[in-house]
Amino acid sequence: MPTKQLRDLKYRPTEIIKKCKEEGRPAYIAGPMVRYSKLPFRELCRFYNVDIVYTPMILAREFVRNEIARYTDFTTNEADRSVIVQVGVNNVDDFMKFVEMIHPYVDAIGINCGCPIKEQVREGIGAALMSQPDLVADLVRTAKEKYGDAICIDTKIRIHSDINQTIEFVKKVVDAGTDMITVHGRTKNTRSSVPVNLDAIKVVCDTVGSTIPVIANGDCFTLDDFIKIASYTGVDGVMSARGVLSNPALFTGLDKTPWSAVEMFMHLATSYGLPYKLVQYQVAHLLEDIIPKKILKKINEQQNMADLIDCLDEHFVLKRKGEKGFATSVEPQWNLELTSLTI
Incomplete structure (x- = not known):
């Protein structure tokens, strides 16, 4: 059995979930989002205590x-923990090669059986796997037989x-050795506008019981949502994807993105590097509910x-890391001397 293990086991998601239970709460989880x-x-999510x-x-x-x-698909560092790499896969050979390459650099590997995007489903990936429980069980079993607790x-x-059908699916993958289950409470054809x-x-x-952790996914946009979902279902953690994209601080109880998130994201994006369009899209997501539409359009x-940073500096006091008060403000910090907008 391979012994190479670069990650501290205390950051394994199952261990994080145990720690959260000791604190008397389910785990805060930020879900996978394309790009x-x-x-x-x-x-940025971890800056706001996402587990x-x-x-x-x-x-x-x-x-x-x-x-x-x-x-291009995967970068990490020592601070990137606890992290789960999500994989789209439709056969055991590719999965085992993937696990061999990546497992020393992540805390867990997540098999995506939920993505409803038609192109992925046609490839036998994502939600297509919901009709192939035996294949998913084979993926899990083969990896666990080779790596055991190393993954x-x-x-x-x-x-x-x-x-x-879901119950039978879950029983098969649990028997195969999966360490945790995450459940998006919609079918592959259910629109996101329909409640989870x-x-x-x-x-x-209830089916899994206390054998392994179960995570709930869907419709978590506020801390109140988190509490409602966890209380009703009895899960060990709640995942938010669209919610944290718009408000990475939602698990802190803030109901809208704090200005600190904009400053911190710009610092991280320029420090680590991201394609410009991706930076622009994410900044727009962060700001869409907290600034006027005419500024968002600009x-x-x-x-x-460079132009994006100039635009932000024109309208806001965008502090850089090292400046007093960096990434501490909740409300947008307007540059009242330069902005032409009446606040």
Whole structure:
């Protein structure tokens, strides 16, 4: 059995969840988001006490075959913990190669059985796996037989229209050795505008019992949502994706993005490096509910990083790391001398 292990076991998600239980609460978890859950955003989430953070989904087939994909899809550092790398995969061979390459650099590996994007489903990835419980069980079993406790596996699922199918699916992957289950309480065809099915998540939680942790996913946009979901279902943690994208501080109880998140994100994005358009999109998500639309429109019109920073400096007091009060303000800090907008 491989012994290479670069990550401290105390950051394993199952250990983090145990620690949260000792504190009398479920775990705060930031879910995987295509493009967005890169290293700077993961660190931003941890600045607001998120316990476990996912990477975006990485396609195993591309990762194991393409060196460029490995460099562009995954970056990490010593502060990037607890982190779960999410993988899109449809066969055991690719999965085992992926696990071999990446497991020393992450705290867990999450099998994506929930992504409803049609292109992924056609490839047999994501939600397509919900109709292949035996394949998913094989993925889990084969990896655990080789690596045992050297790896931690999360199986992230959606529910079926018939909850009995979900129960049977869960039983198979638990028997195969998955270390945790994450349940998005919608089917692959359910629109995000339809409320998440908390009863189905509760059934999964009751089915698993205390054998492994169960995480709830869906409709967590505020701390009140977190409390409601956890209380109703009895899960060990609650995951937010769209919620933390707009407000990384939601688990602190703030109901809108604090200005500190904008300053910290700009610091992390420029320090680590991100494609400009991705920085622009994420800044827009952070600001969309806290500044006037005319200023947001102007931010979205900027064509490069220098112009974006100039635009932010024109309208706001955007403090840099090292300046007094950096990343501490809740309300937007307006540059009243330069902005032409009446606040």
